[in-house]
Amino acid sequence: MLRIGLLTSGGDCQALNATMRGIVKTVLNNAKEKVEIYGFEDGYQGLIYGRYRKMEWADFSGVLTKGGTILGTSRTPFKMLDTPEADGVEKVPAMVANYRKLKLDCLFMLGGNGSTKTANRLRQEGLNVIALPKTIDNDTWGTDMTFGFPSAIDVATRCIDDIHTTASSHGRVFVIEIMGHKVGWIPLYAGVAGGADVILIPEIPYDMDNVVAAIERREEKGGRFAIVVVAEGAISREEAAMKKKAYKAKVAARVKPSVAYDIAEEIAARTGREVRVAVPGHTQRGGAPDAQDRIFATQCGVEAARACLEGQFGFMVAQRAGKMVRVPLEDVAGKLKYVDPDSDLVREAKLLGISFGDE
Ligand SMILES: Nc1ncnc2c1ncn2[C@@H]1O[C@H](COP(=O)(O)OP(=O)(O)O)[C@@H](O)[C@H]1O
Ligand SMILES: O=P(O)(O)OC[C@H]1O[C@](O)(COP(=O)(O)O)[C@@H](O)[C@@H]1O
């Protein structure tokens, strides 16, 4: 008998079900023994409280194109892992006990950075864990890509495309806020795909003088409108020079809903142009996975299942230079993958004339 557990943790994305389908189909198709499948509800919460569903082949049929997660998800912050739940339950011992009670041979954890830290902790506690790199943000260290990222780029790009027509009709400057608090992968990729004029990401602090100059240069060339893509975590040079605590306090004290509104106000004041803000928000995580996402999700699922059948645990499946690989959890835990400001795509975007506000 082979007993496997599955859970999805952290912010959801479009390709979670596609990934779980990849795992389950591969295990059922290739296991030499009978297989029992347990799906934990709402991320690590289900493992802590023993909330699970016994699942069958049929549960994973028809979910390839279904966004979200059939298991539900939640955020269980790693830094709170050793703080008991409100009802006194100790999280780590409870998770270990439930894993043992079900006599699991392996736990598949679909999650991002924080969730991977918890997975590593469970590995240290002696559980057989395999992590799969989920997040629209693409900020998981150790893999060139995460599932969720391709679909998020598509949604964000469509938003930029749609804003173009109205921006052009009215001759307006639009500030479009794209997800990414610490990293700028989606704003960078969607910004290039959507033909943005300015892209501001956390990895490249901006100077408003440069942003204003870029908008004015475009106007001088006859551009009636301008599209400024900003990451949720876009940061100015002055802010980047601040102490982390002071910057956090500044963000917490913001009166406007988010950074895009502050930037829009400053652009309007300094250019005299009519400026509007668009925020696609959680639509970037919603809807069906696109074709590229489905392929990568399937590859991750198959590779994770293959490892389980080989009896290999304690790593995250990843893709490097087009090859599926297994990266030890201890190497992944606690690291973020940032956009390299000197990367080819940033350089090419700059040569094309896109401003990142740094020069
Ligand atoms: N007048 C317009 N109305 C609607 N969309 C436009 C308009 N001009 C450009 N776009 C769209 O903007 C994106 C970037 O196009 P680009 O060639 O960079 O435009 P521009 O020459 O104005 O900078 C493309 O998706 C393009 O289809
Ligand atoms: O789900 P919330 O709490 O609204 O968080 C929104 C944030 O989650 C993300 O979608 C990413 O979530 P993960 O890091 O869990 O993958 C960000 O891009 C976004 O800024």
Ligand SMILES: [Mg+2]
């Ligand atoms: Mg993230």
